[in-house]
Amino acid sequence: MSVSVQEGDFDIGAEMAAMTAGRTDIGALVSFVGLVRDMAGGAAVSSMELEHYPGMTEKALEKIEAEARARWDLQDCRIVHRVGALEAGAQIVLVLAASPHRQAAFEAAEFIMDFLKSRAPFWKKEAGLGWVDARDSDEEALERWR
Amino acid sequence: MSVSVQEGDFDIGAEMAAMTAGRTDIGALVSFVGLVRDMAGGAAVSSMELEHYPGMTEKALEKIEAEARARWDLQDCRIVHRVGALEAGAQIVLVLAASPHRQAAFEAAEFIMDFLKSRAPFWKKEAGLGWVDARDSDEEALERWR
């Protein structure tokens, strides 16, 4: 179980190295990094504010991670999510999934991202544009895992 | 088009940084790293030799990458595959896919790995165990993309 919610940036290379250090049983390591896009929905975004629900956020992410570990043969898993002010191009979220097999690593990372998108208490407010609306496609993405 | 076949190791953090540097339009960056597992098929593996077909390898990888770019909305894509002697725990392959949307990035990376596994001219020989047999599951994985 490894979840971090933080204002500061993260270092993907260091996170991966920490996960694989000293072990030789991992066959597949999948990472997902989400970034602040400057053209969300066609309007220029220079920065955003990421609000969350301290306390519940960590619990929600740990629950999603535990569910992924129960479903797939994972050797390790990690979620890092930033909050606060984020500029265009900034890293928002990192998901890592390690498994002996590539399909498990891919599916677990996708599962975590799908649930994180609409089941963890984060809200995005884009500078000059206001609160980001939830997308139907994110809700529909969850259907795949039922 | 960015494909490298090399004996030396690769630096995932540096590869990702090179892909995202100076741009703010990427929303999702997926990476896959394949590693030498020490217990492939139940027998201890201390090292392996990765043979390839120089010339054809690069062409085959470029073809797979071009196919991924034609199928999904990718902003960038990169494949690095090592050859030669590799110890247990060593990195073998890196696939990076960048897109405005997470599903495209995930699917493109999976597609590339599925085709790379059984359509690019690489052969693994495990020290003391001999040539690695192709797996039916790798051939079956291609069905998903027809």
Place this chain on the structure above:
Amino acid sequence: MQVLYFAWMRERIGVPKEEVETNAATVADLVEELRGREERYALAFSDMAAVRVAVDQELVEIDTPLTGVREVAFFPPMTGG
């Protein structure tokens, strides 16, 4: 009971949290009570399809009982990642 608001719920109601004395049996009853207080609450709770609820930091449905509950949070659909 602590009642928390996030994102535009927080902005519409004007506070991030408040202590609420209530005998409401369920979350739905509490929403009714809050709606009756002032215009800003009525506005924030006008479209319940756009409101999500957590009780003691777990996502729940609107008909969840409030017995023994310490913390209720209201917020729009989540947009993480």
Place this chain on the structure above:
Amino acid sequence: MQVLYFAWMRERIGVPKEEVETNAATVADLVEELRGREERYALAFSDMAAVRVAVDQELVEIDTPLTGVREVAFFPPMTGG
């Protein structure tokens, strides 16, 4: 024409590549010709279900014509990644 062998095909035949003078019309004809040469070829080509073919560095089927071809490669199913 250059004929290349990889992995256990290379080990069984004993060379990574060789120049072959042939009038074979297709890859299948070339395989027949090579099989007839020596025991090590017959062994390497004994189970064609386990042999893949590339012609001028493109994967092809066994019935592919050899007209104008410069390079033919034989190898086991690939195991990259």
